[in-house]
Amino acid sequence: MEGSPSDSAAVLALRETFGDRKPPDITRKITACVACRKQKIKCHMGANGQPPCTRCKKRGLSCTVNKSLQMILESDASWKHIVDRKIRILEAALGKVANHLSLPDLIDEAIDQDDEINEDVEQGAMPTPSVRAGTAHISPTAERHTPLNFEVVMDPDSGPAAIPGSVVSPIAIPGMETNRADQDIITRGVISLEAAQRYLDIYQNRLDHFLYRIIGDRRDMAEVRSASPLLLAAICAVGALHLATSDFEKCYQEFASIAASQTFSRRNTVDDIRGLCVAAFWLSGISWTCVGAAVRIATEIQLHRSIFQALRGDRTHYQRTRLYYLVFVCDHHFSVAYGRPPMTRRDDAIRACMQFLETENAVEDDQRLISQVQFWSVGSDIYETFGIDVERPLDSSMIEPLRRFSISLDSIRNEWTRRFRLNEYVGDYPRKGVGLHYHFAKLYLFSMAFRGIGKPGFKAADVALDIDESANTAVLSATAILRAVNDDEEIQGFLNGLPSYFDLMIAFAVVFVLKVATKYAASVRVDTSEIRSLVEELVVVLKRITSNMHPRHLLVSVAKGAENLLERCCPQEVTGPVPSNAHVTMNEPNFDQNLFDMSVDDWNGTSFNNFFMHEFDFLTNQGQMNGYQPDMNWTGMQQMP
Structure with a gap:
């Protein structure tokens, strides 16, 4: 047989x-187990003839029956x-x-990969498990970075006054222009096509219009996928964050992986810059990293030089120029307010921003974008003029620039508020956004009045009245921010969509008014009971708004922190209004120091020693704020309830 x-x-x-x-x-079938054969005793198997035998079962021993070599081979083959x-x-x-x-x-x-493995096997060169395991974690968009060779070129169309660096060009390497879109967040199976479409829809129909359409003309999913895996991953991460889905963590990590793999890429495009800007505006934990990459790539591909062709009506250069303006705004969002010098400067493109609006391609979103360019140009000038030494009191030489910048901000607000009308996607945000940015800038500017408070030389006689006026203006701007959030339901609806800069400024306004109403209550004419009422109402509003937000959203932490600070700063026994004759004094008033030891240890387990309760100026808080990255530290975040 x-x-x-x-x-x-x-x-x-x-x-x-x-x-x-x-x-x-x-010829000889083995029926006894190894243990019984070793003892040379009879082995009694169970009724079905399978181990364990009676003796091994009783003694708890391992019961195995050796098989012949042929049986082992056949079992393995089967x-x-x-x-x-x-x-x-x-x-x-x-x-x-x-x-x-x-x-x-x-x-x-x-x-194809299977064929390669088979070839390796035939050649006796099968990769080791450690090698294969290592390659499995390489990002799909990672490319091999080899040293470049360069050549000297002479452009016959340019004159002798060319840019020096333009005469040395890297030699192109064949095969570098592979299609990175073949390995995007959908192809890799991180999220489904249907989920990605939902995130693109929420981004394109709502979020993108808060930032003047970063991705430009409307695109379908196929166009976004072919444009840039980095852009698609950023849109999906931001969309998942604002839809509060469980995909956020996966999309966030995928974006970070792709961005890291492209750090040294020589094939970055304008759509990669768009992806970095999308992430920077909304993913607070990696904003500064993304901004730095966006600025570097933008300058590498010469976006700042497209203004000249854009003014001549070239649509491609028009799109490149408006992207450069977006990079400029994004850079200033996360530099000036954090005490960092901006990486982008007032160059030809920035100086020609009003001419840009006169081109045939310009639309209303461009007007909104240019209003931001103007606001942040003033913000950059404020930073350059007053510097970062927050211990140095203002002197008479600084009062005139303070007034000049205030007038500039007033002019920008008056100019742009009257231009904007209701937007199809974000309602009256274009007009109301101008008001919010105006008060943010005013608060930043006039918080300078508190520099050096309590130090020798603070509020010298020749500037005392000016400092009083500036301090009160800062309080008015801070309370205007709080009232806008408390009273305007439309603005409340914007908060789950506005970039994280708004969350930061709301937090700063809260801290500012709490410090003025408590530790420095004798420095400014302020009704402390009104301040407490404003902050209490804000806490209620923010808790309601954030109840349905993703826990990684920055505003969720702001709401918790504001509530904690209110409880510590303002106990139930609140004193009445400060007399109208109160004024800034040369020395700090007496107060209970224990009340202001405001280490907020329960903000998602992150230590915030003196984070908010330090001097009013943005710059003093830079170190602590840089360490606060609520959607970056995944190890800690995954332990959140």
């Missing part, structure tokens, strides 16, 4: 290799045959899934 019907094809094939399809003639069949079934199922998702390349690439 050549083989029983139960013998598998793999077993029969194995026997064939030995030249005989018959089962082996085993197991491999079953596994091979299951893998083929899995491949067929994945092929159907890939076809359903219109991703035929997914299977093709797997087949």
